[in-house]
Amino acid sequence: MLRGCRFLFILFAVPFLLPNQLAAESLDQFDPLKVDPYMGDYEGEYLAVGRDPVPADAKVIAEGxxxxxxxxxxxxxxxxxxxxxxxxxxxxxxxxxxxxxxxxGLTWEGQIKDGSMVARVRSRYGGTFALHHVLRESPTAGLKPPKGAIVLLPFEKGAAPDMSEWDNSTWKSHSDGSMQVGEGDNHTKREFGDVRLHLEFCIPYEPDGRGQDRGNSGVYFQDRYEPQVLDSYGLIPRAGDCGAIYEIAVPPVNACLPPLSWQTYDIVFRAPRFTDKGDQSEFPWITVELNGVKLHERQWITHSTVGGKEGFVAKGPFRLQDHGHPVRYRNIWAQELNIQQ
Structure with a gap:
């Protein structure tokens, strides 16, 4: 979503690169276990005196x-x-x-060390959480394009992606197969109507950021309608969080992975419809899955989201947003559709 940033803190620095140049810096800065071995998901059990163990989980969110x-x-x-x-x-x-x-209503204490978490009630009658660190992955990460799909950003591990389908050459390519946000938004050179889009993104590690100042970007359909890209890990989802149709539809659950994880959007978009005279007759709708979790199904969109162009069109480009954060993208492909209903 396009808003003014109050402040921005980025843990890692990226050296200056010529347009479309392969970034030469170490990829360790993108490895979550090397950047912050504590952040992320934990699974295990809750153990209470005289009771059977109960499955439990935890989220550890870096706040600077x-x-x-x-x-x-x-x-x-x-x-x-x-x-x-x-x-x-x-x-x-x-x-x-x-x-x-x-x-x-209780006082808790504990520690995390070597990937294990223990948290217990400070009382001999209390229970104990015993959990271990886990790395979750999206079930659609690395999904191959179907026959006939248009590959907008090819993905091959160990190879810089071909960015020729995009109009902004200031965005950076990395040897892990990703494209990183540069200066200014990035549009596809092609335009689309009804379409299925697969897109993978990686939120940077910005523990000092808050709200919209934490790993912000976005993917606009027809340059108008934005499913949000943001670090919303561990938050109660709102209309501006990752997985939202910005300020239109709130995600029913938080399906986000931690920063530095590769996350996926799998989206079907039905373009607006027009009469033979060119008058708009139907609004567009969108179905959104984030990391394999369906968040919106045939959600009607009655107006452009903030930062999108006004008006309705039969076809338009995809736009990836520059919001001043080094979000990375990979494995983007689109399958043109002809949705009858």
Whole structure:
């Protein structure tokens, strides 16, 4: 979404590159385990005295200055006597991460070390969370284009992508097969009507950012309608978060992966319809899956989203947004459709 940024902090610096030049910097800056081994998802059990273990999971969200927001909860089980859902603070130290805080009416303490998390109630009658770090992946990451699809950004590991389908040569190519946001938005040279789009994106690690100032970009259909790209990991989804049709439709669940993970959009878009005289007769609709989770199905779009062109057209380009954040894209392809309903 196009808004003025209040501030921007980027942990890694990218050297100046000539247009369309292969970035030569180390790709370690894109490895989540090397950048921040604590951030991300954890799975395990909640252990309570005299009770059977209950499945549990956690999200660890970096918030800058070696501090973290740690959200832990038990998974839905029909006969659980009590289902704790806690939010505490993590502080990174030389020995690991120390956990502490008051939540759900109890005082909690614990640590994360070597990929294992333990969080317990500071009482001999309390329970304990025992979890381990996991790396989740989108089930559609690396999805191959079907026969007849138009490859807009080919993906091959170890090879810089061909960016010739795009009109902005200032965007950077990386040897991991990705294209990184440069100066200014980037449009496809082709235009599309009814279409199926597969797109993969990677949010940068920006722990000091908040809200729209954290890994912001977006993909516009027909240069008008934006499914949001943003670091919304661990948040209660709102109309401006990742997976939203910006300020039109809120995601029913948060399907985001942590920053530096490759995430996927799989989207079907039906263009607006027009009469023989050229008058608009039907609004466009869109079906959106984020990381394999369906968030919107045939969502009608009655107006352009913020930052999009006004008016309705039969065909238009895709636009990837520059919002001042080094978001990366890869494996983008489009399949032209003729949707009858």
């Amino acid at each position: 200055s070696d501090t973290y927001r740690v959200m832990i909860s038990t998974k839905a089980v029909h006969d659980v006597f009590w289902s704790p859902r806690i939010e505490i603070t993590g502080r990174r130290t030389k020995e690991g991460m120390q956990l502490a805080g008051d939540s759900s």
